[in-house]
Amino acid sequence: MSGSAPPRDATTAKAIGWGGLAVVVLVAALRGGFIGAAIMFGLYALVAGLVAVVRGRARWAQLGGWATGGAVLGAALVAMIVASVTARRRPRDAGQRADVSRPDTGRRGRHL
Structure with missing residues (x-):
């Protein structure tokens, strides 16, 4: 039966796979914009391609x-x-890096 519809398991796997891609890219787009979506799409496609190669x-x-x-x-x-x-x-x-050019002497406010 080559002309029949694909088995239900194959259809479910496709829905889960493509749905997972859509969710991952959508969440990444909302959190990181286009760049985040492109990176997550790349990661998802990397895994799919690696599975296909292996x-x-x-x-x-x-x-x-x-x-x-x-x-x-x-x-x-x-x-x-x-x-x-x-x-x-x-x-x-600015608060992450300490200014090492001026050491803190502990005498703030006192001028000699």
């Missing part, structure tokens, strides 16, 4: 072989690298 396929993601898994791995690495390079650096808090 096992030979990942049915839920429709990755049928090692070549497809390798392509997904490459795309995931590119997505994470581009997102991390384009991320804005946050300025450090």
Whole structure:
């Protein structure tokens, strides 16, 4: 029966896999914007591609072989690298670094 619908387990696996991707990317987008979403997408695709390379396929993601898994791995690495390079650096808090150029002598307010 090659023309019949896929088994229910395969459909459930696809729904869980793609739904998991959607949830992870949505949460990352809400927390970290586009950069966070791109990094989490890259991590998720990295795992899916790695599974496809190791096992030979990942049915839920429709990755049928090692070549497809390798392509997904490459795309995931590119997505994470581009997102991390384009991320804005946050300025450090002024209170995090101590000013070592002026040692504290303990005589504040007293001038000789």
